[in-house]
Amino acid sequence: MNVTPFYELRSRLYACAAAGCQTVSEDFRLKKAVDEFKPLAELNKAFGKLSALCQSLFTAENPSRQLADAIALADALAVTQGTFADNSEVIPSEVSTVSGQMINAPYSVISEFCEKIFKCSPNLYELSEDETALLSDPRVLMAFIKACGKNSTYLDYFSEMMFEIYGDRLVPLLKNAVDMSDPKASGTAVEYVSAVSGSAENAWFLSLARDENAPQNVRIAAISALGKDSKNVPYLLELYNTEKGKVKNQALDTLVSIDCPEAEEVIAKLIAKYKPSCDSHISAACGKTATDFAVGLVKSGLTPSGYLTNESRRADEYLSLLSNKPYADEGFLLLAKQQEPEIINQFLLISLRRKNTEEYRALIHRLFEKAPQVFYTAEFFVLLTEDTENAVARMGKNAEEHRLELLNVINGINYDKFYGEYCLDWRAARIYGRYPVVRLTDSYPQQLIDFICDRRCTLSDNRLRNRTFSSAAEAALMLLNSCNPEDYERIKVPAVNFAFFLCSEISSSYVLEIISQHFKDGKSSDYRGIITKFVLNGLKNGSSMPVRGIDNFPLSESEKVEEITALMNKVAAFKGQIADFVYDHQMRYIKDYLNRK
């Protein structure tokens, strides 16, 4: 039965309701639809009822009610007429996720966690054990795929865990997540595909890069991904020659990041017509032509004695030009005199993070060999990733000389429960961005424990010595609080001994925390005098640390009061020798403590 007249009638009834039924008698389109519906009405009782209702519309004084009834009946009939078969060509699901996909997490837990993913919450950096258990839930996976349009380092970190669980099974889902209809869509999903699959999806990257209708950010991300395969050089050259604006610039940057004759030619042409606006491309380039040019610029900006001339640029601008160049030794060594070691190491590590290749690591080793007093942080970073167990020993005497800086790097090593490994956080070298951790080892190296808890310190500068010990105490405490449970006992013994040693050296709350939180089986005599040392060391260094930690010591109340009272007399001896406000502060802390008791 051809029911088209029915649908036509229904649509006319809706039109009549929209326009108002005051003039329904003049609605010739509705009349025509009712007339054409008559043959159907004769065949079917329900259609007949609708037809009669529609006829009454033209004669009723106030047809509102009849119109509403007619629409209601037409709607009911439309539902009855609705078809359901779907004859699309189909294929079975190709998704094969993890075995034991978690499916029983309560709604409240899932919705709260998915909300964190959508909002790219900082909490994604530190998932609880319960949250980690949710990662294999399909709803969480879906939330991640949906959030892929966002730019967030927290999401990047989270994405690494999803890559770990799902591997390249994520690729089809990520590819579908690219929103080609939104001109402002981000290229994050493309970047994730590149991170998961390397150049395996090269054909897809190429199709996106060449698609003029694709969102700009998506194209840029795809062009960047083409840099992983040197076979793409002709395509990148084609894109560079035919595109405009940001897409052209990205094609150029990706092309010159590949060491090949075509890139050399392009860079040579750029240099021939050099303008400062070309700096970002020279910075991205890794070949010999760009290296020679950048080193030449550095040289021309320095006086014969190696200092920056008045006309030259800032040292960090030169450093930026030397980025991504694994044979720019001369430039880095020239600038070593000009720049703080922290900054110059940071530049080296940024290049290393972008392209963690043998060539860059070799560059850092060479630089360290020639100027260890400058390149120690970068060297230590590389050694930790190459030979974690022996990194300290391989630093030689430089480890001791730069202990404070190396401790800062060590503070970036945390045990990650998800991976079950210690990971080195790039942020320890103040490098921020995508994929912030490097996985190192599942067991904390003994050399690092010994280095942290080393009682020797040959520094003559008292303040620097105190800072170094304080930093070591902090590292020991952080390690105790977050280490692999299997390593705890191995770390606890030297760390507690070190803390007791530091009591006589510095005034640091980290020391007190190590003793009060991790030294559980001591006798009361072990704890006597610690607070006194803590306060007196502080006064010697001009600080007035509050009296704390003693409440957690297993001393009797009378012992605590006795020690603090004796301490008050000792502090009184400092009057006049130290600044009045430091003295007053300290006395107030002591009196407050005694008053509470």
Add this chain to the structure above:
Amino acid sequence: MSTVNSITAELISSAAPNAAAAQNGQKISRSGGFQSLFISEDKTLIFGDCKGSGSKPYRTSADFSGDAPVFRCSCPSRQFPCKHCLGIMYDWLAGKSFGIAPIPADILEKREKLAKRAEKGVSDEATVKKPPKQNKAAAEKKLKKQAEGLELAEKFVNDLFSRGISSVSSAAAEQYKNLAKQLGDYYLPEPQAIMNEIITAAERLTASPDDRELARLTGLCVKLSSAVRKSKAYIAEKLESGEVLPEDNILYEEMGGVWKLTQLKEIGLFKENARIIQLSFTVLHDNIHKADIDFAYWADLDTGEISKTENIRPLKAAKYIKAENSVFGVHRIKELYRYPGGLNRRIRWEAADISEAEVGVYAELLSKTEKSLSDAVKRAKNELKNTLSDENAALLVPYDSIEFAVSDGHPVLKFGEETIALRPNESYPDSCKVLSVLDGQYLKNGALLGEFFYSSEERRIFVCPVSVVTKDGIIRLC
């Protein structure tokens, strides 16, 4: 009688009125908010003093001497149990030290009162319970008042059809708002809600004209017109027959009637010794009623009937109403009450024994699905064609496989020779996407809990997937 040893993290979170209260309880526990912590010798009671914003500490206790825990606190919070009661349980869970102390006199007194009340309840139950007497005169008066309100609503809808739905201006919308407000005085909350929905849709349409929105608005007007006419007929019949008390009819609730469980029982809307299992849970946002609804579908393990529960939490009072959550066990219910309705009736119960769902339960569930897709669609159509019923009808349909269209990736359910397209709806916008990332093994030989709905643009019936049932378990897609 149980002891404090029954305190678990699950018990605390299920007792907490909402997630924020549980978090606040944890905060109190972590920050050492309790100045003193005690436990009774028989381990049925924990109590303590918690520092609060008041001058005196709050006296908090959790009493496990009865069938269900009783929480008491002297704080002024209207949340129940308050964060302090949750905090003291977290303290117990954290293994903090509780001193042994005798049960305070006031708690002993309260326990005694509770025991007396329970005793009285048992003796009341033993005697034949007379249903509370209904006030017929008051019910009749209310019906007459409602009839007046319905006249008003009818004028409104007739006026709309007469002037033309697309011509509603913002000025007219303001007038209609006042009219909708008045309906509240006539005890007509549902027609009032539809009217408010119409006004909101009309305002949206004025701001950005759109054919789909216009069709939706027309549908709402038709719904209101039908509701008014059916309600008028219902009232007229009641007044005429003189039988003004509630009966098994959805219109009673549509017109603001609130069912008491005793009334449902009286008219036979209950089932004894029911076994049900939750198939899905979500929180829906109802902008018209300004409320969150904890919404769940349940399957009766004996009959396969799909029912629903709705816990409405008005946003204004959301803090004080306990939010519900997913539950996974089999519920054995002595008396399961069923509200009047169509395919998916609302259900309620007062107490249930919950046991872990054994693997066999899912196989049992799979044996209770619809027999074919055509049967399911037929049942759904019967429900959907009723103007006053929901726009969705939930059914458990079997499948041989769920596959994905080559053209646009939409999922298609296949059972025997029949197929139906799966598509998201407003309540479950992401469920098709979740289905697409589900391991392929789950998409063979199972059953799908889906909401059937009609798309008037495509003149087709679709199913929105909600949960997947396999022989090993239930996979919730939201």
